Amino acid sequence: MKIGLLFGSFNPIHVGHLIIANYMANYTTLDKVWLVVSPQNPLKKYGDLINTYDRLEMAKLATDNSIKLEVSDVELKLPQPSYTIDTLAHLKEKYPQHEFAIIMGSDNLVSLPKWKNYKLILRDYQIFVYPRPGYENTELATHPSVTITMTPMMELSATFIRQSIANKKNVQFFVPDAVLNFIESKNLYR
Known part of the structure; x- marks a missing residue:
């Protein structure tokens, strides 16, 4: 089975994430x-990241x-910070029957050369890229591993979404109802 990995903090998960994931699962x-819920992205500041298990x-x-x-919690079981190449190696060893690919935005494709062992990622894995505003043409877009x-x-x-919740704005339809109910029940992002 060919499995695409969409990494993120999902703080919170929203319909944008789900549209990307659904598109990748059905149109590629x-x-x-x-x-893959990431505990902490090594290239991002910790900021207002809520509890990993709530995410x-x-x-x-x-x-x-x-x-x-x-949903995968694989990165919660690996040493931190979690690097994509280490997660991929772990998954390849644990699930040899699957082929793994990476899903990322075109903004991340631009910053890929900053990633740990990015050349190995390009060599060994297919990367499915979704468009992000302002990142239409990237140098790696024509790489044979990039789709x-x-x-x-x-x-x-x-x-x-976090700012909207903090400002008591309605975020219905931006996040699934079950997620919104969870956020409200735990009084998150207030």
């Missing part, structure tokens, strides 16, 4: 997409009724 050569639970709630989308997709572009961010 991928059979499934695993949403994991929200991702599970968001994908509960999906056949092709699953640029026509995923619908969404300008929705977890930062916007």
Whole structure:
């Protein structure tokens, strides 16, 4: 089975994430997409990241009724900070029957040369790229391992959702109902 890995903090998971994952699982050569909840991205500041297990639970709630989308907690079990190359090596060893690919935005494709062992990633894994505003033409876009997709572009961010919740704005339809109920029940992002 060919599995696409969509890494993220999912702080919180929102419909933009789900649209990307669903597109990749249904409109590319991928059979499934695993949403990999990352404890901490080494290239990002810690900021207002909530409890990892709350983010994991929200991702599970968001994908509960999906056949092709699953949530993975693999990075929670690995040394931190978690580097994609280490996660890929772990998954390859644990699930030799699967072929893994990476899903990333065109903004991450631009910063890929800053990643640990990025040349190995390009050599050994296919990368499916979804468009991000302002990052249409990237140097690595023509690399043989890179597939640029026509995923619908969404300008929705977890930062916007967190700020909206903090300002008591309505975020219905930006996050799945089950996720919104979870956020409200735990009084998150207030």
